[in-house]
Amino acid sequence: MKYVARFPVDDRELSVLHAAAFGGELEVQLWRERLERWALTWVGAFSNDQLIGFVQVCWDGGAHAFVLDTAVHPDHERQGIGRQLVRTAAEEARAAGCEWLHVDFEPHLTAFYLDACGFRPTDAGLLKLR
Structure with missing residues (x-):
């Protein structure tokens, strides 16, 4: 398994x-684009040059970064790929000078983000715009 930050993105493949x-x-x-x-x-997980996992990190240009779109192909789930994607993304955000990494997730992903990836629970708000 190879994890590559800022890999050349193929829109169809992703x-x-x-x-x-x-x-x-x-x-x-x-x-x-x-x-x-x-x-x-962004970080891709590749197996034999095939993209099987992905995560992106957006930021505010300062101290805060945000995990988005964590995805692992269903044929490759439960192998630690998602956890390593998030860890690699966190390392990239830290190296860029970010102090905080945020993530929003649905309740069924609590164990993944809190236990496997090391996030801690916080209060947050959400406003649906469309």
Whole structure:
């Protein structure tokens, strides 16, 4: 398994992974353009040069960074890939000078983010805009 920060993104390949991981319809997104413009970093997990995992980190340009889109292909789940993706992303954010790494998640992911990845629970708010 190889973990690569800021790898050259193929929009279709990442869209296929995202659809498989989140169970949605395949809709090719402009990932490369979005990541280059808004992300502090992104990390891919590769097995035999095939993208099987992904996470991105956005930031406020200062002390705070945010984990988004953690995805592992269903054929490769429960092997520690997601945990290593998040750890690698955290190392990248730390190296960029960030002091805090935030993540929002659904209740069924509590054990993953709190136990496996080392986040601690906090109070937060959410406002649906659309």
